[in-house]
Amino acid sequence: MENETIAAISTPMGEGAIGIVRLSGPKAISIADTVYRGATPLASVASHTIHYGKIIDAKTEQRLEEVMVSVMKAPKTFTKEDVVEVNCHGGVVSIQRILQLLLRQGARLAEPGEFTKRAFLNGRIDLSQAEAVMDLIRAKTDQAMTSAMHQVEGRLANAIETLRQQVLEALAQVEVNIDYPEYDDVEEMTQQTLVTYASQVRTSIDALLTTASQGKILREGLHTAIIGRPNVGKSSLLNSLAHDTRAIVTEVPGTTRDVIEEYVNVRGVPLKLIDTAGIRETEDIVERIGVERSRKVLQEAELILLVINQNEPLTDEEERLFEATKEFNVIVILNKTDLPINADRERIELLAKGRPIVATSLLNEEGLEALEQAIASLFFESGVESGDSTYVSNSRHIALLHEARQAVEDVIQGVESGMPVDIVQIDMQKAWELLGEITGDTVGESLIDQLFSQFCLGK
Numbered sequence: 172m173e174n175e176t177i178a179a180i181s182t183p184m185g186e187g188a189i190g191i192v193r194l195s196g197p198k199a200i201s202i203a204d205t206v207y208r209g210a211t212p213l214a215s216v217a218s219h220t221i222h223y224g225k226i227i228d229a230k231t232e233q234r235l236e237e238v239m240v241s242v243m244k245a246p247k248t249f250t251k252e253d254v255v256e257v258n259c260h261g262g263v264v265s266i267q268r269i270l271q272l273l274l275r276q277g278a279r280l281a282e283p284g285e286f287t288k289r290a291f292l293n294g295r296i297d298l299s300q301a302e303a304v305m306d307l308i309r310a311k312t313d314q315a316m317t318s319a320m321h322q323v324e325g326r327l328a329n330a331i332e333t334l335r336q337q338v339l340e341a342l343a344q345v346e347v348n349i350d351y352p353e354y355d356d357v358e359e360m361t362q363q364t365l366v367t368y369a370s371q372v373r374t375s376i377d378a379l380l381t382t383a384s385q386g387k388i389l390r391e392g393l394h395t396a397i398i399g400r401p402n403v404g405k406s407s408l409l410n411s412l413a414h415d416t417r418a419i420v421t422e423v424p425g426t427t428r429d430v431i432e433e434y435v436n437v438r439g440v441p442l443k444l445i446d447t448a449g450i451r452e453t454e455d456i457v458e459r460i461g462v463e464r465s466r467k468v469l470q471e472a473e474l475i476l477l478v479i480n481q482n483e484p485l486t487d488e489e490e491r492l493f494e495a496t497k498e499f500n501v502i503v504i505l506n507k508t509d510l511p512i513n514a515d516r517e518r519i520e521l522l523a524k525g526r527p528i529v530a531t532s533l534l535n536e537e538g539l540e541a542l543e544q545a546i547a548s549l550f551f552e553s554g555v556e557s558g559d560s561t562y563v564s565n566s567r568h569i570a571l572l573h574e575a576r577q578a579v580e581d582v583i584q585g586v587e588s589g590m591p592v593d594i595v596q597i598d599m600q601k602a603w604e605l606l607g608e609i610t611g612d613t614v615g616e617s618l619i620d621q622l623f624s625q626f627c628l629g630k
């Protein structure tokens with residue numbers, strides 16, 4: 172089954188001017204040759220070269236599209252199989268037509284994620300790298316992209332390998348203990364070794380896990396709500412952020428017009444603005460969707476931008492907004508600084524409870540730098556260098572790291588409560604297996620299938 176030649180469109184539909192149809196498998200080149208007409212047949216060109224030509228309908232010899240075709244011969248390809256990529260400018264219809272021709276010539280339509288699955292099965296990448304490819308497809312910002320790229324490069328895999336090596340060394344010591352049970356001090360040494368290694372592994376897992384929440388944000392965006400009374404400047408804020416940072420507007424297919432996810436990139440921090448349709452249409456989230464639902468929207472928020480018009484005295488409604496958001500990450504925005512100040516600054520500072528307050532004049536585009544700085548420092552609080560670290564951003568990896576952490580914790584607890592080494596050993600072994608599941612060294616086939624079925628088509 173893995174020897175079939177598969178084909179799929181590998182660029183997101185509708186995005187960009189160039190579409191690519193990708194073929195992978197033993198017949199990739201010969202199938203492509205049946206519909207390609209260029210200076211030389213693809214079968215006789217050198218590997219990793221690009222060729223200009225035309226795609227024809229093999230039945231009618233009718234010329235259909237001008238294309239650039241890349242030929243990459245096994246094994247130095249993403250799938251370790253022969254790969255052909257047909258690049259064409261002709262838009263969605265042309266790409267579909269080329270794909271159909273190739274399918275007619277004997278290629279099979281690839282399942283979602285099948286290219287990546289082959290790369291994994293052929294030993295080209297490990298499982299964490301495969302998953303990173305999936306994240307890459309979904310990456311919403313440059314930073315998320317960098318993080319995903321690093322994972323592709325195997326950074327996480329290396330970190331996990333190091334941990335597994337430590338666990339293995341600890342387990343080796345246990346073997347010594349089992350081989351020489353007659354020496355009393357061996358048992359004690361083994362226990363000490365286990366605790367030493369387990370503590371080291373725990374520390375390293377903790378370090379990886381602190382990157383996890385940031386990784387999640389990079390991947391999914393920081394859920395952000397803009398709230399405030401009518402006319403304070405919410406839409407202006409949205410537009411300023413979007414304007415300054417080139418908003419990426421994503422319409423989620425199959426949903427109503429209302430549900431528009433809007434991403435803005437603030438100094439590398441992707442904000443996913445919640446329910447901005449509400450802000451745009453009726454100016455007031457509470458008014459539009461009711462108190463109950465707006466409370467729910469707030470529940471999802473990881474960051475709240477509370478806008479106040481400081482030209483007017485603070486209202487009861489604003490006091491209530493502070494009250495409703497007292498448990499949240501809030502940045503208070505005192506807008507309209509170009510007008511006279513009538514709001515009670517001391518009262519606002521009291522209500523803000525130490526959370527950042529930024530003064531802006533959105534009309535004059537003043538104060539945006541300070542606001543962006545406030546957002547960025549909220550995110551990079553822990554001082555993590557963004558472009559350069561191993562972010563754990565995949566929720567399966569995070570869950571496994573938590574479980575592995577628990578297993579080494581159990582090792583430490585076990586030794587401390589005087590459990591026999593061969594019992595403690597079981598937890599250490601479990602840690603080794605759990606860590607291995609991240610890189611795919613100890614996963615069963617069913618998990619692999621499940622993971623790859625989540626991939627986009629054509630990757």
Ligand code: GDP
Binds near residue numbers: 534
């Ligand atoms: P929203 O109802 O909270 O979304 O507020 P809008 O963004 O629609 O703004 C309401 C009005 O206030 C508009 O006429 C804006 O031009 C104006 N406005 C927004 N920001 C400022 C500002 O910083 N200074 C002044 N003077 N007017 C502003």
Ligand code: ZN
Binds near residue numbers: 404405450
């Ligand atoms: Zn508005």
